Amino acid sequence: STGKIATAASAVCGDNLPASFEPYIQQLNTAVAQAPDASNLTDCSIRVTLIPSQDASVIANIPLMVIERGQPISSVDTQPDNEQVLQQVLSQTNFRLVTNMLNWSTMNNRLSDNTRVYLTGESIALYADLTALADMTTRETLANMLRQQPLPVMQKPGSQIRLISTDQFWLSPWFWGMVVITVFLIVGYRYYLLALQSVTLDSKNYELDLKNQELTSLKDRIQKRNQELEYLSTHDSMTGLLNRPFFEQMVEREQNRAYRSGQPLSLLLLDLDHFKQINDNFGHTEGDNVLKETAALLRKHLRSVDLIARWGGEEFTILLPDTPVHIAYELAERLRQHLANLLLPPVGHITCSIGVTGFEAKEKFEKVFLRADRALYQAKETRNAVVASELETI
Ligand SMILES: Nc1nc2c(ncn2[C@@H]2O[C@H](COP(=O)(O)OP(=O)(O)OP(=O)(O)O)[C@@H](O)[C@H]2O)c(=O)[nH]1
Numbered sequence: 377s378t379g380k381i382a383t384a385a386s387a388v389c390g391d392n393l394p395a396s397f398e399p400y401i402q403q404l405n406t407a408v409a410q411a412p413d414a415s416n417l418t419d420c421s422i423r424v425t426l427i428p429s430q431d432a433s434v435i436a437n438i439p440l441m442v443i444e445r446g447q448p449i450s451s452v453d454t455q456p457d458n459e460q461v462l463q464q465v466l467s468q469t470n471f472r473l474v475t476n477m478l479n480w481s482t483m484n485n486r487l488s489d490n491t492r493v494y495l496t497g498e499s500i501a502l503y504a505d506l507t508a509l510a511d512m513t514t515r516e517t518l519a520n521m522l523r524q525q526p527l528p529v530m531q532k533p534g535s536q537i538r539l540i541s542t543d544q545f546w547l548s549p550w551f552w553g554m555v556v557i558t559v560f561l562i563v564g565y566r567y568y569l570l571a572l573q574s575v576t577l578d579s580k581n582y583e584l585d586l587k588n589q590e591l592t593s594l595k596d597r598i599q600k601r602n603q604e605l606e607y608l609s610t611h612d613s614m615t616g617l618l619n620r621p622f623f624e625q626m627v628e629r630e631q632n633r634a635y636r637s638g639q640p641l642s643l644l645l646l647d648l649d650h651f652k653q654i655n656d657n658f659g660h661t662e663g664d665n666v667l668k669e670t671a672a673l674l675r676k677h678l679r680s681v682d683l684i685a686r687w688g689g690e691e692f693t694i695l696l697p698d699t700p701v702h703i704a705y706e707l708a709e710r711l712r713q714h715l716a717n718l719l720l721p722p723v724g725h726i727t728c729s730i731g732v733t734g735f736e737a738k739e740k741f742e743k744v745f746l747r748a749d750r751a752l753y754q755a756k757e758t759r760n761a762v763v764a765s766e767l768e769t770i
Pocket of ligand 1: 647648649650651652653655659660661662663664667688689690756
């Protein structure tokens with residue numbers, strides 16, 4: 377009511393309420409009276425605070441801003457344009473004007489911030505701390521000031537200033553902007569984690585590949601080494617022929633096979649003649665060379681199924697599968713001739729003696745070997761000769 381407004385004004389200014397305030401208060405009263413729901417204004421208050429200027433006449437020139445309930449500012453055509461009002465206030469740097477028309481039951485909390493202006497479609501209040509505005513050197517308009525508010529509640533379609541209440545915040549572009557950014561951040565973070573996981577997996581896979589390669593190469597080396605060891609354990613290192621223990625193993629296997637198949641099996645025992653003289657005359661290296669050449673010659677003239685071994689020193693054993701003793705004899709004779717014909721500088725020609733025998737069914741190898749050795753012994757009587765034990769008895 378007018379009385380209340382006058383009381384409020386007096387409470388601020390006391391008895392010193394300048395006469396020039398009269399039109400101002402009149403204007404306020406008129407606005408309140410014209411408000412569509414003026415009858416309900418019992419729970420509203422209007423506060424006008426003026427800090428006097430040196431020049432009181434200025435006050436009379438400041439119209440009151442009144443916003444009616446439920447109406448945007450621009451539609452209050454009984455009042456001057458708000459920006460115009462503001463410009464007028466701002467031009468008076470010595471003035472401080474705070475104007476409130478409050479519905480305390482709904483707006484109290486929202487109007488507690490003195491640094492902001494709130495104007496809403498449903499608002500019944502304009503709250504302006506014009507101290508802040510008056511201190512602004514750039515003389516920005518109310519619209520500009522509102523635009524700079526940090527609260528995301530402002531909208532200005534055309535010249536109309538409209539703030540969206542924080543209750544409707546979810547409608548604002550700020551809200552949806554934040555939703556989109558949040559979604560992007562979540563999705564982006566998920567992709568980042570996936571990428572990180574993939575990089576980690578790649579590096580682990582790479583390490584595993586390397587380990588696998590190392591293991592494969594190690595396995596190959598072990599396999600190769602095993603083959604070498606097996607070769608060394610079964611072969612004579614100088615001539616590359618089978619060694620004696622392995623030859624004996626193989627004989628047993630071949631004997632079984634021959635007995636099963638009923639095929640004949642023969643044995644040659646070959647010994648180089650006067651080998652000691654070769655060592656004595658030409659040295660051990662030349663002696664070794666003769667042994668290697670002999671081995672090569674035997675390999676050359678025998679079949680791949682024949683087993684050739686260095687029995688020891690300058691003595692060789694040859695097992696001939698599927699070979700009857702008379703064929704073995706002929707073969708031994710050819711070997712003897714080949715060796716006798718071989719020229720080995722600086723040693724020259726060498727000769728050998730060979731004992732030949734055949735295997736009887738289920739006969740022990742020691743017995744067969746003894747027979748071949750006896751035949752060799754006989755051949756050694758003349759040297760450069762072949763003697764077959766069976767032929768001898770036939
Ligand atoms: N260079 C060389 N000589 C060896 C090797 N193994 C054994 N000998 C030699 O072979 C010779 C064998 O001599 P003997 O057993 O008397 O036989 P031989 O001189 O051939 O006489 P006959 O067999 O009766 O014709 C010895 O001097 C051994 O030192 C070897 O691996 N290398």
